[in-house]
Amino acid sequence: MTGFKFYLSDEDHPTMRDDLAVLLRSLGGQQEEEDPTQAQIIIVHGNSDQLEETLHEHGIYIEYTTAEGLSCQPNLRGMKKSYKISFSLLVKRLKRLTTPTSIHDIVQVITKPEKPVTYSASIVVLCQGYLAVHAATSGYASIIENSQPPDTAFKEALKLMGWSEKARDLVKNVDIHIVQDPSWWKSVLQFGTYNGFSLNVLKEEWDFMTSDVFPDELPTFVAALLNDNMITDHNIVARVYCLLAAKLQSTFS
Amino acid sequence: MFEIVTMWQKKRDVLNHDVLGIEYLNGLRAFIERLRRPDPNAFRIAEFIDEDFPMWEECQKEAEWLLNNFEKEMSPQVFLEYQPLSRCDDGTQEWLGGLIHQLWLTRYNPDDSVETCRKALHKADETYREIIAGIPESTIHVVPSLVMLLDLFETFTKACANFSSELSKLPREVLLA
Numbered sequence: 001m002t003g004f005k006f007y008l009s010d011e012d013h014p015t016m017r018d019d020l021a022v023l024l025r026s027l028g029g030q031q032e033e034e035d036p037t038q039a040q041i042i043i044v045h046g047n048s049d050q051l052e053e054t055l056h057e058h059g060i061y062i063e064y065t066t067a068e069g070l071s072c073q074p075n076l077r078g079m080k081k082s083y084k085i086s087f088s089l090l091v092k093r094l095k096r097l098t099t100p101t102s103i104h105d106i107v108q109v110i111t112k113p114e115k116p117v118t119y120s121a122s123i124v125v126l127c128q129g130y131l132a133v134h135a136a137t138s139g140y141a142s143i144i145e146n147s148q149p150p151d152t153a154f155k156e157a158l159k160l161m162g163w164s165e166k167a168r169d170l171v172k173n174v175d176i177h178i179v180q181d182p183s184w185w186k187s188v189l190q191f192g193t194y195n196g197f198s199l200n201v202l203k204e205e206w207d208f209m210t211s212d213v214f215p216d217e218l219p220t221f222v223a224a225l226l227n228d229n230m231i232t233d234h235n236i237v238a239r240v241y242c243l244l245a246a247k248l249q250s251t252f253s
Numbered sequence: 254m255f256e257i258v259t260m261w262q263k264k265r266d267v268l269n270h271d272v273l274g275i276e277y278l279n280g281l282r283a284f285i286e287r288l289r290r291p292d293p294n295a296f297r298i299a300e301f302i303d304e305d306f307p308m309w310e311e312c313q314k315e316a317e318w319l320l321n322n323f324e325k326e327m328s329p330q331v332f333l334e335y336q337p338l339s340r341c342d343d344g345t346q347e348w349l350g351g352l353i354h355q356l357w358l359t360r361y362n363p364d365d366s367v368e369t370c371r372k373a374l375h376k377a378d379e380t381y382r383e384i385i386a387g388i389p390e391s392t393i394h395v396v397p398s399l400v401m402l403l404d405l406f407e408t409f410t411k412a413c414a415n416f417s418s419e420l421s422k423l424p425r426e427v428l429l430a
Contacts, residue, residue: 067263117335121429125329125338128356129349160430162359170351178345188340197337245430 004103007032007039009048013066016045016087023094027101040103046084060103062110064090072110085110119197120205120244122188127241128161129171130179134234136168137176157238160245180232182225191226209247217243259427261319261326265420268315273417277312280305281410288399288406295396302388302395309381309413316374319420323367329429330354353429361428370419377412384409 006029010017020043021031032039036051040059044051051061061082071089076082085093093109135158178184189197199222203214217239224231231237284301287293330350332338341349357363384405389398399406 117332117338119337121332122338124430125332125349125353128353129345132352132356162356164355164359167352167355167359170355171348174348184345187342188337190337190340248430 003028003030004041004101004106005030005032005039006041006043007036007051008043009036009051010045012047013045016066020087020091020094023091027094027097027106029101041106045087060107062090074111081107083107083110118205119189119201120209121248123202124241124244124248126179126185126188127157127237127244130231130237131157131161131234131241132163132167132171133174133176133179134237135163136172136174140168153235153238153242157241160242180230182228182231185225185231189225206247212247215243259326259331261322262425264315265319265423268312268319269417269420272308272315273312273413277305277308278410278413278417281406281413285403285406285410288396288403293396295394298396298399302399306384309378313374313378313381316370316416316420320367320371320374323423324358324363327363327424327427328354329357329427331427332429357428361424363423366419366423370416370423373412373416373419377409377416380405380409380412 006021006024008017008021008024008031024041024043025031029041036042041062042051042059043062043064046063046065059081061076061079063076063082063084064087065084066087071085073084074082076084090110094106097105097109131154134154140158140163191197199219202218202222206212206214206218217236221236221240224236280301284298284305287297287301330353332353333341333346333350384402387398387402387405389395
């Protein structure tokens with residue numbers, strides 16, 4: 001069932017309250033200005049009067065805080081269907097919904113555990129590990145002392161990630177076969193599981209970061225993992241790293 | 254892109270935005286304005302010196318914590334504590350964590366920015382101590398002595414603002430690449 005009535009209360013932060021009202025109305029909600037007992041969703045700021053007593057039998061109660069980063073905490077003060085969440089996260093999650101929205105959709109979207117580190121970032125970390133072990137195994141102490149390796153992508157990746165002798169010392173005893181084994185990557189990425197990794201997920205993350213065309217190297221690399229091929233081509237890993245790292249960098253700059 | 258908000262980020266926001274930015278610096282500026290008036294309100298002046306001005310001591314401690322813990326808290330090594338990277342086996346966690354921390358140190362050399370902040374903090378704290386040494390023990394009839402310290406209060410305000418500005422230049426995100 002879609003459509004809902006909501007009641008908002010936040011005397012201290014009228015702008016936040018009004019922004020939230022606009023967002024909820026854009027999701028098909030109808031604002032109840034006077035009587036909270038008429039609303040199926042009551043949303044209040046933590047400093048406002050607590051209105052849970054007035055909650056509708058089939059309604060939900062959301063209390064937000066201006067503190068950053070509070071993920072959704074259910075059963076506020078022991079009450080069922082009540083949630084506490086940071087304002088920024090609440091807005092971020094609600095923006096993922098499309099019209100028409102039901103109360104059920106709202107509960108789902110705010111309570112869904114978030115994967116805090118994206119797959120793109122995770123692949124970047126794993127690539128750093130792989131490339132470092134490969135460089136150490138191949139004897140590249142530093143890109144400065146040695147004009148090798150000749151492979152441009154690999155050299156560029158080492159430079160971009162901050163390769164140094166100190167880094168080499170940390171991985172010199174790691175067996176290269178560990179990082180070449182697709183299971184090393186797949187244990188983190190978990191293809192095919194709920195909330196797990198897939199090429200589509202990677203493409204979604206890419207599109208979120210940039211309007212550039214999704215590069216061919218990424219499907220090639222994902223296919224190699226899916227097919228359980230040993231990852232022996234360090235240049236492919238280097239290119240994947242450079243592509244994703246550049247986009248992550250520009251997302252933050 | 255990431256929903257990780259570290260303790261360091263939260264503490265920096267509170268200190269820089271709420272405490273230093275809104276409360277302390279505004280209070281200090283208002284105090285200086287008041288002190289410049291021909292007939293300043295002695296009660297308000299004494300109240301600020303007794304209650305608000307010493308809040309710097311807390312700010313200074315919090316700032317020290319932020320500077321001492323920046324490297325540990327804001328290194329991308331923290332990503333390994335979260336899914337999906339937390340699924341790495343123990344052996345990988347150990348070497349990969351150390352590695353990405355070292356690579357980050359090489360790329361960003363955070364010591365330089367932290368050192369700049371530390372110098373700015375030291376300058377502010379030094380001026381604060383100088384002011385404290387110049388304030389008479391009893392704050393009754395203290396206004397004339399404080400007027401003599403006006404230049405130092407202004408130097409301190411600038412030093413606090415400078416520290417706040419340097420602190421805000423430290424990365425807002427855990428940087429991975």
